[in-house]
Amino acid sequence: MNDAQELLRQSARRLLESGGVSLVIGWESARGSERTRPAFIRSPEEAERLVWNRHCVNSTAKYLLNYRFAAEKTAVCARDCDTRAINRMIADKQLGREQIYIIGLPCPGMENAACLRCRHRNPLVYDELIGSPAEEQDPGGRFAGVEELEALPVQERRRFWQEQFSRCIRCYACRNVCPACSCRECYADQYRTGWQGKQMNAEENRIYGLTRAYHVGDRCIECGECERVCPMGIPVMLQTGKILRDINAIYGSCECGLSSEEIPVLGSYELGDLDEFN
């Protein structure tokens, strides 16, 4: 990955010097040798700060939303999960493809639990590719966690989720990091009595957790950032995972973020949809 790191820095330099790009989003070293943080490079000299190693865990794509009104293009270092996030935001009409320059990076997997379940290691869309293609893995068990929970009796499930919702501290890290959560004003920030109480108790947390899961569920790209950022270790993906699993079972194979022109399952219909409500 060290060669790729050098090539990445060279690309960034070139783009900032003459490529019509005013910002490159990537990663830089944070404290210690095992931590990185998102980097925002604006001049060719600063490109030296960019790193590309097994500790580049943060998703870079969501930050693009902060620069969508910039005069020039924004370049972004993107692994597959980042490209799916970009597709997600373009499909949701939050971003224009012409506003960004994607530096694709095949990824061997990072120091991150979500990477063990990764099914796509090579970027889906890019303007240039750095590094040799990564070998795909077939981790299986895409919905293993969901199925395990489904198998429990209803009272156990209620107890499990009651415990999880009690732990939530409503920091909204899961929402802020999620590429599918791009509303200018989130329902949870609206001051409308009865909708989302600000109390941090299990019941209001349940409203928040279930509402976000439902809002995102049919558009979730399964990047796992929500679980990584949760300070309380709540298995957030087990909610959107459930919705995705049901979508796959009922409406056919569904994986989000593979193209920038998908229509979400809940935003469309077929006349012959499965019907259980007669």
Next chain:
Amino acid sequence: MELKKSELVNVLRLLSDGRELFVPGLSGGIKQYVLWQGGMPLLDGENTLLPPKDILFPKTEKMYSYRGGKNAGIQEIVSAPRRVIFGLRPCDIHSIKCMDMVFTGEGQTDSFYARRREGCLLIGVSCPQAGENCFCEAMGLDPNSSGSADIFLTDGGDSYSAAAYSSRGAAELERWKPFLRDGEQAVSHTHCSLAPGMSEELSRWLLEHFDDDELWLGSSQACLGCGVCSFVCPSCYCFDIENDGSPSQGTAFRCWDSCMFSDYNQNAGGHNPRPTKKERLRNRYLHKLVYFSQRHGVNLCTGCGRCISKCPAHLDIAGFIEKASEVCHDRA
């Protein structure tokens, strides 16, 4: 006076008699302050993930219930439990001292906080092990001692040296007599992992560079605008008050709030004086490092390092101090 660690459980039993005793423990896999259920608390290792502030300043608390119409009225919801928090490290003791200044100092009393605080005994311990992001020494604290708790226990290996720092603490220590004996004063030698150079000079410099975009923008771009730092911080005390109910009846409650949320400063007319992450991060860092100490003489940041450990974007206030310090001296 010396307390052997083998006698600790007896003391805890004494403390929990008629009072709610909170000790460091595990709940849902997260190290935090929990009600003591017997046995040895998790005093060793790194500090808790969640700070003890929830015990005095709950995440959510009902303040009063109200009724409109013919029998209009307000009923305050009073909660004044008798509690003990055992195992507080100097950083967390300092955070409670800061919250005391805000909630019960300055000639005003926040009765909800004051009632809980009045009934709460604080027992500190010297820090057995610094976390990888600890820097309380840079914030003017000593991980090995604190005079701001009611009783402070210095860890001496297989026993503690116990000392009282308030009349309430002295009275409590009297009750421990059967388990105490004479002994050598223990000395703890824990040192912080990080040593960012915070100073009055840097404080002044930061204020002078309030409009320095490069300084603040550089640090704030990766910020996600979530509330993790504020909620794991032992000394963050902002709260929001809202109603739950209808105009005819309901309750008013308060809950934690974070200055990092985009709508924290949202004004009724639509104006937001802190419109971007840059302004909000600048406000947070200046509050922790400059404004509070200008007003109260001590840093609000306790150097506990929890925000550094838990920030999803890996932002680092100690790193910020280091970088700012460098720039400050370079330009001097």
Next chain:
Amino acid sequence: MPVTENESWRPKILAFCCNWCTYTGADLAGLSRMKYPADVRIIRVPCSSRVNPQFIIRAFQKGCDGVLVCGCHPGDCHYCSGNYYTRRRFMLMKRLLEYNGLDPRRFTARWISGSEAAKFRDTIIEATENIRALGPMERSPENE
């Protein structure tokens, strides 16, 4: 847990009924003097797709023991396609709620047209009997 000691407990059932079909059907049931338990409270909505999934969660939190969502048969929606969205939405939401620990018998979605007064009556009777057998919904003290 089924309530047997406290005979005075009556289930609270909330039924979201679309104005053009189900509500009309309920009206017809009334005109025809059909008998069904009075434990149901009807909320009239212009279309079953007006029902936000959050309404269901809130209903259970705020005191309801059972919830129904009823609308026109797919193909007959007054707004052409509203109930196609309803169908997808509640196929998924019902499963999500059950996954989160809700007993499947507490939430029902059904298509009831304006002339199906008997179906409306039977739906209410069935739901009420199910909820009575199940007992009150478990509620957290913080929501009281």
